[in-house]
Amino acid sequence: MEESKNIYEPLKLFDSQFREAHKKNVSDYFEALVKKSKIKEDDNVQTVKQIRVKEAEVGAADKECKKHRARRGFFIFLIVVLFLGAIFFVYNFVQGVVSLPSYANILIAIAAVGLAVFLIVNITTKLNKEIKGLDKKLADLRTVLKGLTDVAWQQMYPLNTLYDWGMTAEIIHQTIPLIEMDKFFDIRS
8 A cells, every 4th residue: 555655746756765776776787888888998988087177278378378468468458558559649749738848758658658668579479489388288178188088989889889779668677667757858759
């Protein structure tokens, strides 16, 4: 009588009787597939470890590249501000709008242009080369990472080909024989 009552409360029934059995059935089913596929698990584990290391390296290189690009963008912003400032102080020298001594306007304008030129030289001779080198390093790392990922997929191919649409229904039926599921359920039928 108690079991027939439980059928009206499937979640309680699942929790009380079938959860652990289902977990074991899924694990056993998967292990059987692994044995049938004859994949080399240890090789795949090592490949995945290498992938994780490369992913960390790619992340660090990408972060470094973004940092250099942000610095270049900030320098370009400063160059524009410095040139605008130089124009303002030259205009102030000519028009006398702000009450600064004439030599101060010229000195500030020269300093602003000098700093802007220094930043331009820094960008063109140093920063752009660093960014180009980081881009190449990042591209190389991504190529290695893709190669490792391809290797991992090749290692798992024999197992992946064993998966089919009816597996879930089969495992559920194994756990709860009362439930018979359509192996190829189609929403249109």
